[in-house]
Amino acid sequence: MLLITCPHCGPRPELEFVHGGEAHIARPAQPEALNAEEWTEYLYMRANPKGLHAERWRHLHGCARFFNALRDTTTDQFVVTYKTGEARPDLKGPAA
Amino acid sequence: MADLMTNAPSMARHVLRGRLEALLAAEGALGFALPREACRSASLNDAHALWLGPDEWLILSAPEAGLGDRLEGAMGAHPHSLVEVTDRQVGLVVSGIEAEAVLSVGCPLDLDQAAFPIGMCTRTVLSKAEIVLWRTGPETFHLEVWRSFAAYLRAFLTASAVVPVAD
Numbered sequence: 340m341l342l343i344t345c346p347h348c349g350p351r352p353e354l355e356f357v358h359g360g361e362a363h364i365a366r367p368a369q370p371e372a373l374n375a376e377e378w379t380e381y382l383y384m385r386a387n388p389k390g391l392h393a394e395r396w397r398h399l400h401g402c403a404r405f406f407n408a409l410r411d412t413t414t415d416q417f418v419v420t421y422k423t424g425e426a427r428p429d430l431k432g433p434a435a
Numbered sequence: 436m437a438d439l440m441t442n443a444p445s446m447a448r449h450v451l452r453g454r455l456e457a458l459l460a461a462e463g464a465l466g467f468a469l470p471r472e473a474c475r476s477a478s479l480n481d482a483h484a485l486w487l488g489p490d491e492w493l494i495l496s497a498p499e500a501g502l503g504d505r506l507e508g509a510m511g512a513h514p515h516s517l518v519e520v521t522d523r524q525v526g527l528v529v530s531g532i533e534a535e536a537v538l539s540v541g542c543p544l545d546l547d548q549a550a551f552p553i554g555m556c557t558r559t560v561l562s563k564a565e566i567v568l569w570r571t572g573p574e575t576f577h578l579e580v581w582r583s584f585a586a587y588l589r590a591f592l593t594a595s596a597v598v599p600v601a602d
Contacts, residue, residue: 340543347489348473352543354560400560402473402488 341415345398346406346422359395361385362407363427389413393427396420439537439596440589443526443577449494449503450487453515464502464509465494474557476569485556485569493556493567493579495526524567525585529592530575538568538576540595548573562591 341353367373367381386392392412397405408420409430419428451461451469462468467479469492476485481497496502503519510517529538535546541562545551548570556569564587567579580588 348557351559354543355558400565401558403491403558404488 343396343408343417344420345401345404346420347402347404348398351398351401355398355400357397357399359397359405362393362395391418391430395423439529439531439534440592441528441530443528445498446481446521446526447496447498447500447503448519448521448524448579449496449506450518450520451484451492451494451506451515452488452490452517453510453513454490457510457513457515460509460513461506461515464505474555476554476556485567487556487558487567493520523581524579525582527578527580527585527588527592528571528575529578530572532574533596534574534576537592537595541591542568544568546570561588564588 342350343353343356344350345356364381367377370378373381389412391409394408394410395405396408397403405423406420407423407425407427409418409428410416411418418430421428451458453461458469465479465482465484467477467482467484469484470477470486472486473489474486476483478484481500482502483495485493485495487493494502494506498521503517506517538561539546542559544557544559551570553570553572556567558565558567560566561568561578564584565581566584566588569577569579571577578588
């Protein structure tokens with residue numbers, strides 16, 4: 340079974356986690372100031388890279404906290420996990 | 436198998452969340468320090484605090500002790516969340532030499548004592564149902580199960596404890 344390292348609990352089985360979409364997407368400070376295209380960009384458009392991808396994950400059946408992870412989308416390998424609020428680690432992936 | 440699984444004694448349950456000032460006040464009412472290390476528990480007499488998350492604990496206590504009111508009184512001035520979940524969950528005690536093996540049928544964690552020592556506690560899954568698993572002895576586990584899952588998990592544990600017989 341794939342093990343995912345929760346920044347709070349350590350390595351845990353993947354059954355305990357849920358995926359939370361791309362990380363580091365900030366909600367616009369003034370949503371009402373956006374036009375439809377900008378709102379669409381914020382709401383739907385994602386990087387979808389081949390290689391290292393910064394993602395939100397939630398240790399739902401554990402400490403229940405959200406955290407961020409760099410995962411290689413070609414190998415499904417979790418390169419590093421880090422707490423919410425921390426900057427994305429400066430790593431170069433195969434196709435980053 | 437008859438004594439593999441028993442119901443835990445009746446207890447009051449509270450989920451506590453808060454920042455440092457509230458936690459210090461809560462510890463004054465509890466009489467012991469909340470465990471700050473991940474997945475660890477602390478106990479004093481009939482009161483137990485189980486770490487669930489970085490700012491979240493499950494407090495188990497004797498129903499007649501009135502600990503919830505005392506916690507609420509102690510923390511009143513500080514922002515916090517104290518939710519009584521006494522009737523949301525039921526406690527199951529799984530014990531015996533095969534307890535580890537039986538739980539491992541449905542729980543993906545490493546339950547060996549080296550990886551899951553006495554006093555360790557965590558939310559996890561048991562056959563897809565969320566539980567709080569707490570090791571209280573070398574061969575004893577306390578499970579906190581949401582009551583709607585209880586009948587299912589009792590049946591699952593009973594079935595898991597049956598040794599297959601070869602034809």
